[in-house]
Amino acid sequence: MAEFTxxxxxxxxxxxxxxxxxxxxxxxxQPGDRLKIRDLAEQFGTSVTPIRDAILRLANDEAITFRSPRDIRIPGMAESRYREIRAIRIRLEGLAAETAAQVATSANIRALEAILRENEQAIDAGDRLKGTQLNQAFHFMLPQIAGLPVLNNILRRLWLQMGPHISDAYIEGGRAMIDHHYPVIEALKRHDPAAASMAIVDDILLGGKPILERIVHGEERPARRA
Amino acid sequence: MAEFTxxxxxxxxxxxxxxxxxxxxxxxxQPGDRLKIRDLAEQFGTSVTPIRDAILRLANDEAITFRSPRDIRIPGMAESRYREIRAIRIRLEGLAAETAAQVATSANIRALEAILRENEQAIDAGDRLKGTQLNQAFHFMLPQIAGLPVLNNILRRLWLQMGPHISDAYIEGGRAMIDHHYPVIEALKRHDPAAASMAIVDDILLGGKPILERIVHGEERPARRA
DNA sequence: ACGTCAAAAAAGATGCATCAAGTATCTTAT
DNA sequence: ATAAGATACTTGATGCATCTTTTTTGACGT
Structure with missing residues (x-):
């Protein structure tokens, strides 16, 4: 999973x-959680320097923010921001799906099917963590198949921002969260770029519905203390 | 220019x-240029710590790379990578143009026209630096008008990577580099999203042609020493 | 001349001390 | 008992010393 380009x-x-x-x-x-450099240094068993470096990179990714000069937190997500990220994902994952449909090998298809099968089992077993991981793995597989590393990195950053906001949505969503993955695989099999793109767009819009609802009803500026 | 979200x-x-x-x-x-933390620290009149922080962030943006653990350089650009970035820009700037066309005010239009006029003058005067800056300003204005800050940041990172590779292309290109900006403004005036998107795509593909040619004919792995 | 190898210099990574600014706590006066 | 002010603590930013590895360089042999 943690394959960095x-x-x-x-x-x-x-x-x-x-x-x-x-x-x-x-x-x-969780949104609103506070990160302390010294605490993390102790957890990781390092000095504060490598932690600062990592925190700085994460802040650069906008995955964490400095609410005040000395208050590092997981940021909230405004509804408008989530909608923007969703629109970007539609364009970018659409591109990835189209390209993947043109070049996918049967080995690629089998890999996708394996992930999807595992994902079903995880959801049926109620394993939220594994479910989200495999869902992500499916989405990241498309730019990888398509041979689009830059796009992959952009999506990774977006997912970094969404991560704290999708926690419990997957359990609530159940199999509906991955139902739209089947048409994606079918489109890749037929080497049909347009269908692949439409399928992934459906997944982003419909499968992501519980996430949006969570964000809409959640606090914009999360409460103090976790 | 240096407005950070x-x-x-x-x-x-x-x-x-x-x-x-x-x-x-x-x-x-230039691609292949080497950056030294201690040298930069001297230039900026700081210790090495803030420089390291900035370098780390830039490396995270993939704007610079560590060729070896102690050799920080401006990376080269493979043709495939440039093509990928171009494809991503088409999708993302297309989205920005569409959205901007729906919401653009007359003040927005005037601002774009002002930039374009200045850009013409800079090109006619042979001012490469100002030309590239104003061209960038035009492109970044669209997501700003559209109210898409996340998209703006993604594009900023892509431009960070392209920067070292577009240096001299603008002088060679002359006014052809910005000819496609006029149809963009016209489309915004008519609130025509499809036309705005097509115009910006034309600009990316045709206006960027000299850049691609430079990259194709340049060294993939740039020579040592600048 | 050219290539090889070793010593010296360079350079980033890590750790740590100190600083400044913000936060919490404690004291004290009303 | 409460509120205001002072004190101590927390915490990230910055600077700097040191460590290890890489890069450079130059001497040496072919």
């Missing part, structure tokens, strides 16, 4: 960054 | 980051 010479800061990215994408942070 | 409490690291971003986008670095 570029560089990253297993520095401590990259290890911390990768770990925090995973935590973010898995919804292990 | 979020946070950024005028820390030293943010000052350095903003300065390096400007330098990158203005083409003041």
């Amino acid at each position: 570029t560089l990253e010479h297993e520095n401590l800061n990259s290890v911390v960054y990768a770990a925090l990215c995973d935590a973010l994408m898995q919804g292990r942070f | 979020t946070l950024e409490h005028e820390n030293l690291n943010s000052v350095v980051y903003a300065a390096l971003c400007d330098a990158l986008m203005q083409g003041r670095f």
Whole structure:
């Protein structure tokens, strides 16, 4: 999962960054949670320097923000921001799906089907964490198949921002969260770019509905203290 | 130009980051150029810490890379990567243009026209730096008009990567580089999203042609030493 | 001349001390 | 008992020392 495209010479800061990215994408942070450099340093068993480095990168990704100069927090998500991210995803994942449909091999298809099958089982078993991970894995597979690393990185950053807001939505959504993945695979099999794009758009709009509702009804500026 | 959406409490690291971003986008670095933290610290009159912070953020943006653990450089651009970035820009700037066409005010139009006029003059005067800056300003104005800050940031990062590769193309291109900006403004005036999108796509594909040719004929892995 | 290898210099990574600014706590006067 | 002010603590930013690895360089042999 934590496959980073570029560089990253297993520095401590990259290890911390990768770990925090995973935590973010898995919804292990809640909006409003506060991060303390010294605490994280203790948890990771490093000095504060690599933690600062990782935090800075995450802030650059807008995955965390400095509410005040000394108050590092997981930001809230305004509804307008979520809608914007969704619109961007539609364009970008649409492009990925179209391109993937043109070049997908049977091995690619099998990999997607394997993820989808596992995802079903995870959802049926009520395993929220595994469910979100596999859903993400499915989405990230398309730009990978398409050979679009830049696009993949952009999407990764968007998911970093969405992570804290999708936590419980997947359990509530049940299998409906991944129902739209089937038409995607069918379109790739037929090498039908337009159908692939439409299918992934359906997934983003319909499958993501519980997430939007959560955000709309949630606090814009999350309460103090977690 | 250096308007950063979020946070950024005028820390030293943010000052350095903003300065390096400007330098990158203005083409003041060449692919293959090496950056040294201690040298930059001397230039900025700070210690190495804020420089490291800024460099780390830039590396996270993939605007600079660590060729080896101790060799920080402006990366080269493979043709495939440029084509991918172009495809992404088409989708994203297309979305920005469509949205902008729906909401543009007459004040927005006037601002765009002012930039375009200035850009003409800069090109006629052979002022490469100002030409590229105003061209960028035009492109960044669309997501701003559209009210899409996330999209704006994504584009900013892409431009950070393109910056070192567009240096001399604008002089060679002459007015052809901005000819396609007129139809964009016309479409916004008519509140015609489809036309606005098509116009900006034309600009990206045709206006960017000299850039692609430069990249195709340039070195993939740039020569040592600048 | 050219290539090889080793010593020296360079350079980023890490850790840590200090600073400044904000926060919480405690004291004290009303 | 409450509120205002002072004190101590928290916490990120900055600077700096040190460590390790890389890069450079120059001497040496072919």
